[in-house]
Amino acid sequence: MNYHWNYKETSKDVVENIQSKFNLPKPIAVIMAQRGIKNKKNFNQYCDISINSLHDPFLMLNMKKSVEFIKTMIEKKETIVILGDFDVDGITATSILFLFFKSLNVDVYYYIPNRFTEGHGISKNGIDFSSKIGAKLIITCDCGISAFEEIKYANTKNLHTIITDHHNQKQKLPEAYSIINPKQNSCNYPFKGLSGSGVALKLALGICKSMGLDSSLALQYTDIVTLGIISDAVPIIDENRAIITDGLNKIKKEKNIGITALLNQCKISKNRITIDQLLYSIIPKINSAGKVGDAARGVKLITSRNFILAKNIAADLNNENIKRQSITLSVFNDCISKIKNDNSINERKAIILSSNSWHDGVLGIVASKIKEKYHKPSIIINFKKNGIGTASCRSILGFNIYNAIEICSKHLISYGGHAMATGFTIDSKNLKLFCAQFYTLTEKLINKQKLKPKIYIDTKLNMIDINSRLLKFLRFLSPFGPGNENPVFLARNIKVIGIPQIIGKNNDVIKFIISGEKVMYEVIGLNMIEKYEYLISGKKIDIVYEIKDNNLKTKSSIQLNLKDIKTRDNIHA
Numbered sequence: 277m278n279y280h281w282n283y284k285e286t287s288k289d290v291v292e293n294i295q296s297k298f299n300l301p302k303p304i305a306v307i308m309a310q311r312g313i314k315n316k317k318n319f320n321q322y323c324d325i326s327i328n329s330l331h332d333p334f335l336m337l338n339m340k341k342s343v344e345f346i347k348t349m350i351e352k353k354e355t356i357v358i359l360g361d362f363d364v365d366g367i368t369a370t371s372i373l374f375l376f377f378k379s380l381n382v383d384v385y386y387y388i389p390n391r392f393t394e395g396h397g398i399s400k401n402g403i404d405f406s407s408k409i410g411a412k413l414i415i416t417c418d419c420g421i422s423a424f425e426e427i428k429y430a431n432t433k434n435l436h437t438i439i440t441d442h443h444n445q446k447q448k449l450p451e452a453y454s455i456i457n458p459k460q461n462s463c464n465y466p467f468k469g470l471s472g473s474g475v476a477l478k479l480a481l482g483i484c485k486s487m488g489l490d491s492s493l494a495l496q497y498t499d500i501v502t503l504g505i506i507s508d509a510v511p512i513i514d515e516n517r518a519i520i521t522d523g524l525n526k527i528k529k530e531k532n533i534g535i536t537a538l539l540n541q542c543k544i545s546k547n548r549i550t551i552d553q554l555l556y557s558i559i560p561k562i563n564s565a566g567k568v569g570d571a572a573r574g575v576k577l578i579t580s581r582n583f584i585l586a587k588n589i590a591a592d593l594n595n596e597n598i599k600r601q602s603i604t605l606s607v608f609n610d611c612i613s614k615i616k617n618d619n620s621i622n623e624r625k626a627i628i629l630s631s632n633s634w635h636d637g638v639l640g641i642v643a644s645k646i647k648e649k650y651h652k653p654s655i656i657i658n659f660k661k662n663g664i665g666t667a668s669c670r671s672i673l674g675f676n677i678y679n680a681i682e683i684c685s686k687h688l689i690s691y692g693g694h695a696m697a698t699g700f701t702i703d704s705k706n707l708k709l710f711c712a713q714f715y716t717l718t719e720k721l722i723n724k725q726k727l728k729p730k731i732y733i734d735t736k737l738n739m740i741d742i743n744s745r746l747l748k749f750l751r752f753l754s755p756f757g758p759g760n761e762n763p764v765f766l767a768r769n770i771k772v773i774g775i776p777q778i779i780g781k782n783n784d785v786i787k788f789i790i791s792g793e794k795v796m797y798e799v800i801g802l803n804m805i806e807k808y809e810y811l812i813s814g815k816k817i818d819i820v821y822e823i824k825d826n827n828l829k830t831k832s833s834i835q836l837n838l839k840d841i842k843t844r845d846n847i848h849a
């Protein structure tokens with residue numbers, strides 16, 4: 277992949293102002309300016325990642341109404357059912373509320389729909405289950421904001437419903453008893469970036485506050501909330517920073533038996549856990565529970581109090597993840613050969629591929645991989661025998677695929693999602709019309725510039741400027757994730773020392789030593805084997821890199837993560 281290097285935009289005045297106000301070196305001031313840390317007040321807000329300074333849950337619309345109602349249900353010893361979704365955010369949100377209500381001795385059950393027979397969100401089966409066991413109240417997790425029919429159905433069964441969700445609302449709202457969702461139009465909650473698991477935590481905190489219970493009764497589950505936050509890629513700013521910081525500590529301390537059992541399957545050193553590691557290790561395993569089998573096992577694992585049971589489920593999920601990986605690879609390869617055999621795909625500004633022999637559970641991952649490889653909006657559709665297709669769509673920066681799908685929605689049965697990731701269902705007889713409209717739209721809306729993959733650089737940073745002050749500053753900025761990315765640096769005129777190595781299970785990692793101004797660093801480049809020739813050319817190189825954030829204790833142990841590399845004669849940045 278040939279990236280175009282761009283600097284992030286920064287105002288010179290703001291940088292100079294920060295530099296003089298805080299007496300800081302320029303690279304640090306630039307990074308602060310980009311993150312809006314411009315004055316003492318912003319700085320203090322950024323510093324405050326204490327779990328005890330979260331926003332008041334009662335700032336959320338309908339929190340009071342919901343908590344009061346739940347209290348009367350608890351007093352009357354009524355049965356409550358938590359209805360979650362089958363992805364990691366839904367599973368973790370469900371787990372939190374289930375454990376929380378259990379700890380209050382509430383008669384509580386949970387229900388997670390089956391992806392293949394019931395689909396996303398609240399299902400009729402879940403409502404029937406709740407009715408059958410004599411429950412009075414359903415609390416949804418990470419879903420429900422557009423479940424108009426299902427909530428109506430619950431009402432006919434005399435079930436009360438409280439929706440907790442974080443998805444955008446459609447024009448109408450369902451007729452639930454109450455809806456807790458920071459993103460609903462009339463909610464003035466100060467932070468809109470909560471995950472489904474985060475909203476569940478807020479409800480538990482609201483109940484604590486209103487019943488005079490210690491907030492630790494809810495906050496003990498920040499490790500579980502953290503997995504939902506990371507998995508849903510919500511921004512790691514505001515409350516999410518505080519929750520994740522606390523959650524990562526709890527994960528390190530092995531507070532949750534199920535999470536620990538999963539980590540043991542991945543053989544990760546627990547005192548160095550990062551967001552990225554969780555994203556690539558245990559989160560896919562929890563996800564695979566719902567992608568190739570029964571997602572309720574995810575809740576069973578996370579809520580388990582039994583080491584042996586947890587170990588067994590973790591081992592099962594690990595095996596299923598391996599199965600899922602091999603299905604993913606075969607669908608991915610199938611897509612690649614379709615692309616290679618069809619010249620028209622190269623000419624278009626988006627990729628749409630379909631089949632009737634793929635696996636619904638991997639469409640999203642494959643769409644992401646295709647998008648990454650070709651840097652075009654990508655739609656992957658699988659048709660079932662009845663002619664109904666399920667699609668996953670992934671987009672590139674600067675193209676809102678949700679809006680585009682919405683424009684083409686007259687050809688679709690249903691659709692939902694957000695700017696970068698959307699899903700839909702379609703009848704096979706409408707596929708041609710849909711494709712035609714979508715291709716026309718992308719032709720019009722996407723210019724060539726957008727199709728060029730770009731890397732955004734925070735600031736230039738020479739090797740000599742990597743000092744303990746900078747490392748301390750990076751620690752202060754962390755944890756990194758969406759919305760609070762690890763800073764990306766540029767260093768020019770770098771000399772490669774010795775012979776670069778090719779390492780990794782698939783021989784796709786390059787490792788080499790660089791030197792500049794009397795210091796040496798080890799550089800690791802994942803999936804960068806195509807750049808190996810630059811390293812052995814003997815020419816000086818320019819590199820774009822991150823400083824690895826999980827090992828910052830001593831300067832000698834830091835590693836540079838390579839993002840891209842250019843030799844001096846092919847620089848366009």
Ligand SMILES: [Mn+2]
Pocket residue numbers: 365366418442471472473508
């Ligand atoms: Mn979610």
